[in-house]
Amino acid sequence: MRARHKALPVLASSVATALCCTAPAHAFGGSDTRGEAEGKELTASAQHTSIKITQVSGPTGGKRGNLSSTDVNWEPPPCWYEPVFTPEQLKDFAENDGGGDVSIRQGWFGSKLWTDHFKDGKDAPNYFGTPSSAKGYKDYNLGEKGYFWRGVAPSLSALDDTSLCNRLMFWQDAGQIPDVPNAPTPRTLAEYAYDKVEVPATEIEAKPAAKSTVNLPTWVWLDKGTFKEVKVRAELPNTGLWAETTAKPVALHLEPGTDDAETFPASGDCEINADGSIGTPYTKGKSDETPPCGIRYLRASNGEPYQLKASITWEISWQGTGGATGDLPNGTFETTQDMNVQEIQSINR
Numbered sequence: 001m002r003a004r005h006k007a008l009p010v011l012a013s014s015v016a017t018a019l020c021c022t023a024p025a026h027a028f029g030g031s032d033t034r035g036e037a038e039g040k041e042l043t044a045s046a047q048h049t050s051i052k053i054t055q056v057s058g059p060t061g062g063k064r065g066n067l068s069s070t071d072v073n074w075e076p077p078p079c080w081y082e083p084v085f086t087p088e089q090l091k092d093f094a095e096n097d098g099g100g101d102v103s104i105r106q107g108w109f110g111s112k113l114w115t116d117h118f119k120d121g122k123d124a125p126n127y128f129g130t131p132s133s134a135k136g137y138k139d140y141n142l143g144e145k146g147y148f149w150r151g152v153a154p155s156l157s158a159l160d161d162t163s164l165c166n167r168l169m170f171w172q173d174a175g176q177i178p179d180v181p182n183a184p185t186p187r188t189l190a191e192y193a194y195d196k197v198e199v200p201a202t203e204i205e206a207k208p209a210a211k212s213t214v215n216l217p218t219w220v221w222l223d224k225g226t227f228k229e230v231k232v233r234a235e236l237p238n239t240g241l242w243a244e245t246t247a248k249p250v251a252l253h254l255e256p257g258t259d260d261a262e263t264f265p266a267s268g269d270c271e272i273n274a275d276g277s278i279g280t281p282y283t284k285g286k287s288d289e290t291p292p293c294g295i296r297y298l299r300a301s302n303g304e305p306y307q308l309k310a311s312i313t314w315e316i317s318w319q320g321t322g323g324a325t326g327d328l329p330n331g332t333f334e335t336t337q338d339m340n341v342q343e344i345q346s347i348n349r
Contacts, residue, residue, distance in 0.1 A: 046101035049152045050082055051189065051236050053196045056244060058230030064198040067247065067314060067331025074329045076191050078158040079104060079165035080184045083147030083172070083238045087140040090148055094118055094140070104151040104159070104166045118148075124168055134168040145174040147238055151182070177239060186320025189234040189243035191328065194316060197232050197247050199333045204252070204310045207282030211340045212297050217264065218339070219291040220254060220310075221279030227312060228276075243320030247331060251313040252278045252293065257306035257339065260299035264291050297341040305338035 085093060093100070098111030102124075108114055116122040121136035141148075149172050151165030159165075165182045172178045177185075205221050212218045227249040235242045252270040254263050270278050270293035279293030297306070311334035319325045 046104045046150060046152055047154055047156065049154060049192075050084075051192055051234050053193060054233045054235075055198075056231040056233050058198075058228060058247075059200045063201040065201055065333050066195065067197055067199060067316075067333055069194075069329045069331055070313070071329035075158070076195050077182075077188050078155070078160075079151055079153035080182050080188050081149045081165060081167075081178060081180065082152050082184065082236060084150045084169065085148040087142045087144060087146075087148075090118055091140045091142065101150065103168050104153050104156070104164075105162060106166075106168070134170075137171065141171055144171075146172055146176075147174070148172075149178055174238075175240075177241070184236055184239065184241055186241060186243040186322070186324040187318070187326060189236060189241060190245045190318035190320060190326065193232045193234040193243060193245040193318075194328055194331070196234070197230055197245060197314075197316075197331070199230055199247060199249075199312070199314060199331075200227065201333065201335050202226055203335060203337050204278075205281070206294075206308075206339075211342055212295070214297055214300055214341060214343050216287055217289070217291050217294050217296045219279065219282035219286070220252075220270070220294045221281050222252065222277060223281075224273070224276035226277075227272075230314075241321050243318050243324075245316065245318045245328070247314040247316055249312050250315045250330075253311045253313065253332075254293070254295060255309040255311075256295050256297065257308050258297070258299070258301075260297065261306075262296045262298070264294045264296070295339075297339070299341070300343045301339070301341040305340045307336050308339045309334055309336050311335075 094114035095111055098114045099109045100107060102108045102114075113125070116136070117124045117134070118137045118140050121138045123136055124134035148169050150169040151167060153159055153165060167180065170178070177183050202222070205223070206212075207219045229249075230247045231244055232246075233242065233244045250272055252272070254268045254270065256263060272278050280291065282291070295308070311332045314331045314333070316328040316331055317326070318328060
């Protein structure tokens with residue numbers, strides 16, 4: 001579990017009514033990431049990102065869910081910088097609203113702080129009202145081509161270091177990515193998109209489907225085409241940055257739901273065949289054979305079905321702006337289904 005960020009210093013009374021820390025954090029991915037919200041509501045908060053997410057391929061309906069990383073130490077990026085305002089947008093915001101986040105952990109409420117710094121060229125106050133190193137701007141940089149950038153952290157609780165991405169809103173010329181720590185990259189977008197990949201929750205095929213028999217193998221399989229690649233595209237507007245994160249199914253893992261069972265193979269890991277299928281479908285006459293993917297239950301379920309867990313492992317790769325490519329930790333998605341097991345020792349063939 002991550003440590004909570006340290007509390008900010010108590011503000012001096014001269015600026016207490018104008019400065020405030022940001023609102024309580026949302027869970028990662030809980031903010032609006034698909035761009036439905038626009039204008040001041042989106043740009044005023046450092047807990048909202050303007051990254052646009054589009055599903056390029058994969059299922060669009062049915063039961064779906066997000067992946068869990070197989071690397072327990074892997075985490076998506078906690079924060080990064082994004083373009084927020086053009087000069088004209090900042091002028092409108094400062095003079096007609098003036099209530100929002102000027103950095104990840106600092107909010108300015110009231111137009112005066114905004115106009116002092118971004119219009120009248122005054123250095124920004126720090127938490128105690130004394131001058132800081134953030135130099136002021138003249139007339140919001142009107143007439144120049146570029147954007148004012150600010151840090152974005154969809155979950156403040158993910159920031160162990162309170163200084164991360166906390167630079168006061170700053171100017172960057174158009175067509176350039178800031179040369180600062182935590183500037184966005186294609187990999188940043190790919191890692192963010194990882195959390196947005198939704199894979200299908202399809203039940204496995206099993207024979208017999210409703211009731212297995214003690215000491216006789218249950219064959220498990222998935223037909224080819226049941227699971228296909230899922231690709232998600234992430235784009236950061238006004239930067240030229242994009243990345244596509246692709247999840248490819250590579251294996252099925254079985255957990256019988258009881259210690260009184262054997263899996264085939266013994267590891268419980270059934271690899272995907274060359275044609276995209278998993279295992280081999282059961283056909284008449286194979287009841288005594290060992291399936292390439294399956295389970296043998298050794299004890300009856302006695303009215304309480306075993307909970308068979310089937311998890312698909314998805315291999316994650318990405319490509320992005322400028323030919324950048326890479327891999328991310330594999331992800332898994334698990335489904336559970338009932339398995340009733342009976343004590344009958346024979347079966348119709």
